[in-house]
Amino acid sequence: MALSNLQKYILNKGLEGRAKTVIKAVLKKFYAAKKNQPKEEDQLNIITKSVERLIKKGLVKGIGVKTKEKWFVKEVILTKKGLKKAKELLGQQQELPFIKKISVKGGPHARGRQGVSGGKK
Secondary structure (H helix, E strand, O other): OOOOHHHHHHHHHHHHOOOOEEEHHHHHHHHOOOOOOOOHHHHHHHHHHHHHHHHHHOOEEEEEEEOOOOEEEEEEEEOHHHHHHHHHHHHOOOOOOOOOOOOOOOOOOOOOOOOOOOOOO
C-alpha cells in the first residue's frame, strides 16, 4: 500500500507518543520545514484528507466532533495495523535525492571476484 510523505509523517508521529495519539495541530509542523508552503487553509484541507484516507485504510482511528454533514477530526490514534505499518516504515531506508551514476564498463567494480580462492588447494 502506497503512502504519501504526509501519511508516513502521521504514522511516525503516532509511534513517538506513549498513547499512540497525535493531535491535529502537531501535524501542521510537517509543513514548517517546507520552502513552498501551501496556504494555511490548504494545509488543513490536505491534512484532513490524508487522515481520512488513513482511516479508510484502517491504519488510524479519528477522534473528534460529528455534525450533520461531516466529522471534524481533532486527533488520531494508531490501530494495530497502523502501528505495524509505522514500525515497518522505520525499518525502510530513506530515499535520498541523489542521481544514480551509470557504471563504466571496465571500471574498478567491473572486475568481479578475481583473485579470490574458492577453497582449499
